[in-house]
Amino acid sequence: MINIDWLSLRPFNGDRRNGFEELVCQLARAEKIEGKIKFIRVAAPDGGVEAICVLSNGDEYGWQAKFFTSMSTSQWAQISKSFKTAFEKRPNLKKYYICIPLDREEPVQKNRQSFMSKWNKKVKEWEEYAHANGRTIEFEYWGSSEIIDRLARPENEGKRYYWFGKEEFSDEWFSQLLAENIRNLGNRYSPKLNFDLPIAKIFDGLARDVSFQKQFRSLYENLIKRYNKAIPNPRNCKSELIEVTEKYGKFREYCDAIDFAELATIDQLLLTKSAELIMEDVNRVIDLYIDIDAEAEIDKKDAHSDAITTNKYSWQIEYLRSFSYSMSDFIEFINGTVVSLFNNPYLLLTGAAGIGKSHLLADVATKRLERKQFTILLLGQHFANEEPWSQIKKMLHLNCERETFLSALNSKADSLQDRILIFIDGLDENEGKKFWKNHIPGFIEAIKRYPNLGIVFSVRTSYEDVIIPVNTKENKEVSKIVHYGFSNIEYEAMIAFFEYYKIIQPNVPLLNPEFRNPLFLKLFCEGLEKKKLHEIPDGYEGISTILNFYLEAINDKLSEKYDVPKEISLVQKVAKKIAGRIVETGNTYMNYDEVCNFVIELNELKVLSDKYKFFNDLISEGLLSKNLYWGSTSGESEVLYITYGRFNDHLACSYLLEKYLDKQNPVESFAKGTRLYEIVKNENVCGSSKIYTEKLYLQNGNIN
DSSP, X not given: OOOOOGGGOOOBTTBHHHHHHHHHHHXXXXXXXXXXXXXXXXXXXXXXXXXXXXXXXXXXXXXXXXXXXXOOHHHHHHHHHHHHHHHHHOTXXXXXXXXXXXXXXXXXXXXXXXXXXXXXXXXHHHHHHHHHXXXXXXXXXXXXXXXXXXXXXXXXXXXXXXXXXXXXXXXXXXXXXXXXXXXXHGGGOOTTOOOOOGGGGHHXXXXXXXXXXXXXXXXXXXXHHHHHHHSSOGGGOOGGGHHHXXXXXXXXXXXXXXXXXXXXXXXXXXXXXXXXXHHHHHHHHHHHHHHHXXXXXXXHHHTTOOOOOOOTTHHHHHHHHHXXXXXXXXXXXXXXXXXXXXXXXXXXXXXXXXXXXXXXXXXXXXXXXXXXXXXXXXXXXXXXXXXXXXXXXXXXXXOSOHHHHHHHHHHXXXXXXXXXXXXXXXXXXXXXXXXXXXXXXXXXXXXXXXXTEEEEEEEXXXXXXXXXXXXXXXXXXXXXXXXXXXXXXXXXXXXXXXXXXXXXXXSSOOOOGGGGSHHHHHHHHHHXXXXXXXXXXXXXXXXXXXXXXXXXXXXXXXXXXXXXXXXXXXXXXXXXXHHHHHHHTTSSOEEHHHHHHHHHTOGGGGGOSOHHHHHHHHXXXXXXXXXXXXXXXXXXXXXXXXXXXXXXXXXXXXXHHHHHXXXXXXXXXXXXXXXXXXXXXXXXXXXXXXXXXXXXXXXXXXXX
């Protein structure tokens, strides 16, 4: 038997009494009871029970928990009051559990009545009370030894670890861990830039929380409203609508029976099929009414009548169509990712480099924390090439087995009635591509045993096939969403960023595709702010000027970090040489290791003590991107490129001009500048670069 100090029980909502009640509810839920079909946790006021178990025959078992440290007349009176309240309010109550963290000792003195004697006396009183009212109630006592016996079971080890732990899994523990890893994200997360993205709604399903219920109820209530308008009086409806009303009634029963508080799933297939059958009948009735109105119009013309008539069913057709549209919206939601994640909380988030995956996860985790919902954010950059669970326990400073850790998390989530989510951001980072593929299926399987937990993996699109096993995707073990940054909402994002940085909105919107990338937009605004500019100077609408400004922002930031004069323009020089080298190879990328060695050997970097770190900072800042490339002959290899295509052309153009334009031999310049001319012909390259290049080719008589 394990030892438990009840005074060390973790408080819940600031009170150990609440903690004891929650622990009892969790143990009651796990109790194996024959015929159990439903478990209900009863919210305050509890009506004499903390939880109810419903059996298949309709009988109910109830649990009442009292965190008493001693028993006197007052405590017995409270228990009697709770029992009588439960007896009155729950006519199907057949068994009543009374749970107190005290054991029923036998008498040690002849003239003193023991706890056990008092218990037997009270049970007799309660049984007589029930019999006098024509009912039979069975009573069972869960004292300290009975509860400890349940906590000692292997399947409840996590509950014991959570409820009698110290620092681990406290609200402060979650908050501190999140703060540390958000800080490690660096400029990938800007907490003050709260630009809400539609993609964030996906996480409501993962959380299985009030926000999810709002999404569901909004569509459901709109559907009900449209139905009531289309068929205002179902009992007296026309014969052709009877099938609609009957099927709609069954559909309503399915929806109203969904238990959001407990762990039941939403039957997507059943709801979809039911809704589709209703839509088929509705559309059939619409066609019928259209035909009737059309025939009436023909009859009027045949009779050569000049009477003004209106279509008899026009309004009902409109109302039925409106109902059908809302049912279609509801079906789309039920079959969508949000509901799939409500049922199976395993998500794969993909997207291009710098598109904002890390920011999204950090922002969701931060907002969840504000609502007292908890998230463990882990960064792929911290994982080495070894078994992930052992690494995770080290990161979280835990000294327990994996199952104990997950079970404890599950207990915490169960007490909050919200899922706890684990985010692993950047599976492709560090050594990720070497080991995650072999561990993801087992990782998901481990989480599946704990229904109050969910998992999100993020990975760059180009690494997805290398890291995520084919079977995991084909078997739909995870739901997948692609993050497109600010795509289609560039203008709204620009307004939000400009307002935050106090930049005056330009007369003509800057709809350059680069602004789809959150990191680009952020650095552009930071560059203006650092130069104490509150509006975009004339000419900044040109892509060349915008890109130069972006470069300046990164240069200012890294120059300050490495204590290098900004005037050296270190970032511009290095970026230009990388772009030039890439272009000269005739590709849009280069092998990662080759570029890495090339950069470290550059003379421009001789002022730095850690050239490799500077190179990786260019990647972190979003100027360069590292991705996986599959060649038909070379196979898999990591490559590096300038993040923005037009930026690459802009830098390459500048590099090639410097290299070839001032050559004494114009013929040689002309021959070697062929690649430059191909770039400049692109309309996206503008300004002085284009003028100079055209001048070069005009001198050689070879420009059209």
